[in-house]
Amino acid sequence: MSLLVVGTVAFDTIHTPFGKVEKTVGGAATYIALSASFFTKNTGIVSVIGEDFPNDTLSELNKRNINIDGLQVIKGGKSFYWSGKYHEDLNNRDTLITELNVLADFNPIVPKQYLDADFLMLGNLTPAIQQKVMSQMKKKPKLIVMDTMNFWMEAMPAELAKTIAMVDVLTINDAEARQLSGEYSLIKAAKKILKMGPKYLIIKKGEHGALLFDSKQIFFAPALPLEDVFDPTGAGDSFAGGFIGYLDKTQDISFDNMKRAIIFGSAAASFCVEKFGIDRLLEVSEDDIHERIKEFISLVQFDIPLK
């Protein structure tokens, strides 16, 4: 049981219709690892931060058995910084600031003890960095999951396609699936994207849930309808973290188990959005997750006897 997570560890300034938070801890790897830690107890992070990053957060990661041997601290450097503003509907956001800082020269180095990790989660990053991590692995992980975004589709489509061809599962949102495939129908989009290499595709639809495709089957999981969605930042990463954390815990990559993993990922994401940044994830217990799973079951299960 071991999971390697690569991605940003960063600061975010977030504006939502409900308030604003300045330079709170964020980053794809942070959300992924925290969310995975509800399930698996051996997660390592590969990332880079500056000297400005708070020790408190590093202690929180340690407390959850998240190994940070692969987290480079650059002397005198500043951590990656993003600022964004959500629209009234929370489904769209504008990026206000992106400061790469220490991420600009990031050269990922996988710690020895994770060179044979069972599961590898490539959070959204330059495709070249995602490739560099894959190339360091001593044995092929059971499953490589890759997240990416529209920015790379526009800036470096060839490099992105090469990276996508190397992974088992691609996770993108619905707009990105349409952009990557040139197809409006998500079914047609999925067929084209699966031909690019991955065996599985997860299309994230935010408050409208998520779809899992392989070449033969489709599974749909709703997002839990919530009384208050406070801050969507990190929801996709929390989803991915819960997904791969559950797979690592169970060591079962069948389609049926991936369905379960998607429900656990959705449960983790449903907590993430209830407070700013990672605040809610730090409060949640395994029991809370299980309570929420019950809500998912009650939300979607029905019983129709087949003829």
Place this chain on the structure above:
Amino acid sequence: MSLLVVGTVAFDTIHTPFGKVEKTVGGAATYIALSASFFTKNTGIVSVIGEDFPNDTLSELNKRNINIDGLQVIKGGKSFYWSGKYHEDLNNRDTLITELNVLADFNPIVPKQYLDADFLMLGNLTPAIQQKVMSQMKKKPKLIVMDTMNFWMEAMPAELAKTIAMVDVLTINDAEARQLSGEYSLIKAAKKILKMGPKYLIIKKGEHGALLFDSKQIFFAPALPLEDVFDPTGAGDSFAGGFIGYLDKTQDISFDNMKRAIIFGSAAASFCVEKFGIDRLLEVSEDDIHERIKEFISLVQFDIPLK
């Protein structure tokens, strides 16, 4: 087993990104009754048409045991006519033409044999007409389901609120639920709307599925992801028709049976959108519906043993 359906029987001119069809048969009651006829065999329509309405369609209704004693034919009159154009994403549309024609002076008269109908479906119409139908019923139906739209929320909110207070189930889309309640969160919106009178609320989210609320429970049904969505016109009405048709067939209005009814309604809607207007509904068999139910089960069912 009997179902009374009130609503428009009309002509539509529909522009979608995939083509255009001129003056095809449409109307809420047409879609509702056709879709209900997959399940229940005793449906009556209350509506009004002009002399321009094709006899062929009336024969098609008859063939499906849809009683048209309550369908008034106005001599020299023209049927209600709507024309609309869908945006590229098919989730939004602009109305180009609305000609009320014979609908302007419509005075609904419920035929004797439907005055004690078990189920009453009020398709989208002036709230006053929906009320007139309810007031004619000799006994309270087991369930009254009402559809409405944003137009009435703006044009006559008091009259609409009075009508909503008289029904058991209200069906509206997500934007309308937000407008009617003044709440963005659909959970909060549902709580407010249920306080207006109905025991149940169905929020239709188009390609993103539908939510069923009562004061204690929530059920979510996805829309079936389709390779091609050709024309969304009538999808909501087909959904409502399948929903109430299944309830009339089974004569069971428990929450658990409503869940099943929503899946059957979603199956009917998933066929409706595959061709222009009512064309696809006229081709589909009960067996086709059951095949599609299997797809729904495979799409959403998962198995997580509870602790």
